[in-house]
Amino acid sequence: MRLALVTPRYPPTHAGGGEVSARLLAEQLQQRGLADVTVYSFDGETEETVGGVEVRRLFDVPQYPYTLPNEIAYRKLREAEPDCDVFHAYNMHLHPAVGRLSRRLDTPAVATLNAYPLINWADIGVTPSIQRKAYERTLLRLERPRLKHQMRNIDVFLPLSRAVERVYRDHGFAEMDYEVIPNMLDDSFEIPERNERDTKRTRVLYVGYLRDSKGVRFLVDAMEHLPVTFELTIVGDGPEKDALGKRAAESSGRDRIDLTGSVPYEQVTQAYVNADVFVHPGVWPEPFGRTILEAMQAGLPVVATEIGGPAETVPQESLLCEPGNAVELAECIERADKDRDRIGAENKRFVRDRYHPDTVVPQFGRVYDRVQNN
Template structure:
């Protein structure tokens, strides 16, 4: 099977970029012929380039010609599209479909439904773009705090709706959780076309030694809930907390953190894994829905229990796993209660650790991911043939 993978990478490498690279890698290791074509946001800097991008963000005719040239040259069996905003645009879906090729789209975020792709406004969950006045996003400058950037993101959605892009040109969508799938259905996508396939992580194994303390791994931005974490840890002076990551809130969080909190800054994954093996729990205090939780899957691989907020995709991943406990999102007092209960009972910790490891083996291994991905490709090919 020959697979053409298209991805618009970000200015700074993030979870989506790593997920795409990982998926391509497991296909190639399985002997598949995979061609990865990426474009990067790093070149979007000059006012001229930004102005041109505003005009083409919904559909760039040059990208349609580009992708059809790729298809004619490579002759893939499947075209798998990941992030396509803002450079690839819906033109790549149209171009591939016009070549009578099966098209698969992974839904890494909520961009199809929400201007900022997060369902977050003013520090709280917002679903206005699904079932309310969509002008609110523009007036609130939801994307990058900019009227122009928000309008550009809104134009993408308007173009897709006006031209029925998703129904006409995508044969299978991949959502990462059932929660995310439900939101996309609420937003108007055909549920019959959306299949749930989580990301995978490599097996890091479980270290057989005592664990201690708590760990947070993620971007230090408002939606990740690190403020709730710091507030809670003021009431947990005897439990060490290690915070891995960087972001716009780092200085503020460091200034207000108690002494038992250590900030490491950004670390490579090979430096994070030993921390996961030594910690007693991973805390995921997100106040946003998320579409998945890569750090949760990584923790489960290490047999590390997870304490997560009871909202969105993290709540689904942890709540069903037997490998963690939920607390009320944004509620520092409830987080204190849960952390105290979990870390105060070695039997509970042991049971959660075993549950985390079982859930990893059941859902998040490379082998299971590849098997599921190939099934999706076969189904997309059948749908394309029948259409």
């Protein structure tokens, strides 16, 4: 089977976990002989082979307004004349172009749902920037009906979680065909050996982008409700970094909170090794959470909020708490710490059973077969 994987960016160009997930999918499909994959991305104008996969970078498109990059992508894809049996649209922004091309060429298409670009952010618990809010009230309001119409030409939507499916069903796509397929873990993700732990303290870790929807401010507040033996490390950067630093400085737990900013990937893996409990305190229906998989691979207990994809990923219900509740967050962190070795080992087994490529990749193969045979 010939698969055209269409994505705005592809490694080594990347902005986050979405690009990592696209690469893992393409390489796994190619290596397992399930598909002859060609990636079509829009982050340059080169042809190359990356990890054994042919990558054709057709153009460098802007992100906004959505009509413009979709029009450019549609035209460039038509010129490229993809010789494929199935289109797979990844990383959201070009899904309308793929739907439009799928209909024109009478070629089936599937699309991974891993973000909410056509939905007003305030409707899903994200505070939009001034620029985003202005865009939603003007151009996006005008663009949205046509872009949604083009997306409806896609045969099957592949949300990363049931939470994503619910959001899309509630925002104009109730009638679509859905099949939930999560992200897969990176089997090459290597965790250094742990040194002997200091049993007199508990090291709490957050890794990720720092914006208000991530809820990190509530994790900072939770430190005021935890014993003085608990220390917090926040790894990452983003628009909330300065505000979080100020919040931490004004907290009674200020001497136990460290904001490292962005660090090299090798230091991120070391942060997992140094930690005792990982926390994902989001306050919006985040589609998934690759850092949760990494933390579980590292054998850490994970505390999360009961919203979005992360709530479906953490297997221990007792470690899920109400979004935005610092007291409950602290209680869950203490609960995770008291049984951290058992929970960490349980997570390590769980993530390999449910999110290993051996489990996830065949799910894509079955969907590709289904849309070709319809």
